[in-house]
Amino acid sequence: MAMAYLAWRLARRSCPSSLQVTSFPVVQLHMNRTAMRASQKDFENSMNQVKLLKKDPGNEVKLKLYALYKQATEGPCNMPKPGVFDLINKAKWDAWNALGSLPKEAARQNYVDLVSSLSPSLESSSQVEPGTDRKSTGFETLVVTSEDGITKIMFNRPKKKNAINTEMYHEIMRALKAASKDDSIITVLTGNGDYYSSGNDLTNFTDIPPGGVEEKAKNNAVLLREFVGCFIDFPKPLIAVVNGPAVGISVTLLGLFDAVYASDRATFHTPFSHLGQSPEGCSSYTFPKIMSPAKALRISKEVIRKREREKLHAVNAEECNVLQGRWLSDECTNAVVNFLSRKSKL
Numbered sequence: 155m156a157m158a159y160l161a162w163r164l165a166r167r168s169c170p171s172s173l174q175v176t177s178f179p180v181v182q183l184h185m186n187r188t189a190m191r192a193s194q195k196d197f198e199n200s201m202n203q204v205k206l207l208k209k210d211p212g213n214e215v216k217l218k219l220y221a222l223y224k225q226a227t228e229g230p231c232n233m234p235k236p237g238v239f240d241l242i243n244k245a246k247w248d249a250w251n252a253l254g255s256l257p258k259e260a261a262r263q264n265y266v267d268l269v270s271s272l273s274p275s276l277e278s279s280s281q282v283e284p285g286t287d288r289k290s291t292g293f294e295t296l297v298v299t300s301e302d303g304i305t306k307i308m309f310n311r312p313k314k315k316n317a318i319n320t321e322m323y324h325e326i327m328r329a330l331k332a333a334s335k336d337d338s339i340i341t342v343l344t345g346n347g348d349y350y351s352s353g354n355d356l357t358n359f360t361d362i363p364p365g366g367v368e369e370k371a372k373n374n375a376v377l378l379r380e381f382v383g384c385f386i387d388f389p390k391p392l393i394a395v396v397n398g399p400a401v402g403i404s405v406t407l408l409g410l411f412d413a414v415y416a417s418d419r420a421t422f423h424t425p426f427s428h429l430g431q432s433p434e435g436c437s438s439y440t441f442p443k444i445m446s447p448a449k450a451l452r453i454s455k456e457v458i459r460k461r462e463r464e465k466l467h468a469v470n471a472e473e474c475n476v477l478q479g480r481w482l483s484d485e486c487t488n489a490v491v492n493f494l495s496r497k498s499k500l
């Protein structure tokens with residue numbers, strides 16, 4: 155696909171030609187137990203943070219925290235369904251049961267992310283006066299700043315071409331959730347260094363859980379669906395400043411932005427035939443239909459997006475289901491093994 159042409163087309167919201175179809179690999183290597191112990195530690199820290207919250211987060215959030223806590227510690231809902239007049243326990247049962255078969259690992263991470271979005275440090279930062287420069291700490295893979303009504307989320311793994319690893323997926327979701335509630339008017343995503351982003355970090359598929367590659371593919375499909383869902387539901391004008399080459403999901407998500415500005419170093423690459431991947435980021439829906447002009451105002455975005463939100467979530471779910479299967483194919487596994495071992499041949 156001609157990169158400059160796609161940059162122009164994305165910016166002009168017209169639609170490029172067709173998408174190539176490939177799938178994604180899952181490689182059988184050693185499980186990273188340290189990473190799992192760290193997330194358990196984060197989980198325990200978050201449970202303590204909940205007790206320090208300065209204000210009541212409200213029943214909806216408390217029910218979500220309860221449900222994620224139970225899912226993370228006990229797995230799928232195993233309580234008998236309370237009677238209709240047992241309102242409190244029925245509400246708790248409904249919240250927990252709604253998580254279905256969400257893996258404990260994912261529930262634990264979601265619990266940590268939710269508490270982080272409520273944590274006192276973020277709460278105090280949302281009280282910062284407009285117009286002051288604020289660099290949000292608490293992110294390992296991003297630099298988040300907010301000034302003059304603009305919250306900027308900058309991918310900050312320049313040594314890895316801003317490849318998006320699991321931590322970065324969660325941090326981008328957390329930053330978007332905070333940006334949706336802060337005092338900014340618009341949110342801008344861009345990259346630090348010479349790349350905007352080289353897309354999914356291909357080592358994401360190397361820490362195989364006890365359930366094997368099928369569980370990994372399922373966990374990644376759950377992560378991808380939640381990640382893309384954050385972009386579908388983001389309420390404010392979302393702007394991409396593509397400062398350099400963009401690859402994979404960092405390109406396919408652009409169809410959910412309200413405006414895309416491309417520097418003269420920007421290129422847009424979707425290596426689907428090379429990696430064997432089916433579309434993600436709702437691109438199977440947005441790319442073929444992007445014709446309307448970029449909408450800068452929040453209200454017009456809501457008018458347009460609310461008609462499509464349900465459809466976009468359905469497209470996201472279907473893309474994730476297809477990807478979950480494709481990630482198990484030999485062609486994808488070979489493609490990523492070749493990438494990850496390429497330098498060892500030098």
Ligand SMILES: CCCC/C=C/CC(=O)SCCNC(=O)CCNC(=O)[C@H](O)C(C)(C)COP(=O)(O)OP(=O)(O)OC[C@H]1O[C@@H](n2cnc3c(N)ncnc32)[C@H](O)[C@@H]1OP(=O)(O)O
Nearest residue numbers: 313314315317352353354355356357374377378401402403
């Ligand atoms: C769970 C949700 C899944 C959602 C699925 C999404 C679909 C996708 O996003 S598919 C697209 C995946 N991305 C790629 O295939 C790009 C892979 N990278 C490359 O082809 C090259 O690195 C690139 C052309 C981007 C840059 O090439 P160079 O300029 O030659 O730099 P290097 O290759 O030396 O890269 C420097 C450094 O970064 C590491 N790197 C870069 N991109 C990735 C990546 N996507 N995943 C993992 N690591 C990446 C690269 O390995 C180098 O690391 P070191 O060797 O340690 O220096």
